[in-house]
Amino acid sequence: xxxxxxxxxxxxxxxxxxxxxxxxxxxxxxxxxxxxxxxxxxxxxxxxxxxxxxxxxxxxxxxxxxxxxxxxxxxxxxxxxxxxxxxxxxxxxxxxxxxxxxxxxxxxxx
Numbered sequence: 001x002x003x004x005x006x007x008x009x010x011x012x013x014x015x016x017x018x019x020x021x022x023x024x025x026x027x028x029x030x031x032x033x034x035x036x037x038x039x040x041x042x043x044x045x046x047x048x049x050x051x052x053x054x055x056x057x058x059x060x061x062x063x064x065x066x067x068x069x070x071x072x073x074x075x076x077x078x079x080x081x082x083x084x085x086x087x088x089x090x091x092x093x094x095x096x097x098x099x100x101x102x103x104x105x106x107x108x109x110x
Contacts, residue, residue, distance in 0.1 A: 013027045014027075015027055015030075024103055024104045024105070025104060026069075027104075027105070027106075028104050028105060028106050029069045029072065029074055029077060030067065031105070031106035031108075032074065032077035032080075033064055033067060033069055035081055036064060037064075037065050039081065039084040039085065040061075040084065047061045047065070053083055054083055054084075055083070
């Protein structure tokens with residue numbers, strides 16, 4: 001007899017789905033880290049060269065690229081993106097009535 005595995009549809013935020021505190025901030029930081037990694041890759045930077053550009057040491061670049069973000073604030077990650085040549089734009093707007101609370105998200109435009 002085969003066992004049935006229950007499936008739960010994601011909310012779109014894995015951090016909220018597993019019950020971690022501050023899930024929207026965690027997701028925004030993860031999205032920013034993905035953009036940083038992409039910028040480093042597209043510029044073909046070594047971790048050492050990226051560290052010089054970001055004004056941090058190479059082990060911190062390694063932590064960042066592995067998704068270990070506990071030592072990095074959202075603001076600092078945004079600053080890293082500007083150092084790598086990205087513009088950051090912050091838009092504040094009223095949440096739709098269908099949602100009680102606002103949300104924080106990172107949207108990348110080509």
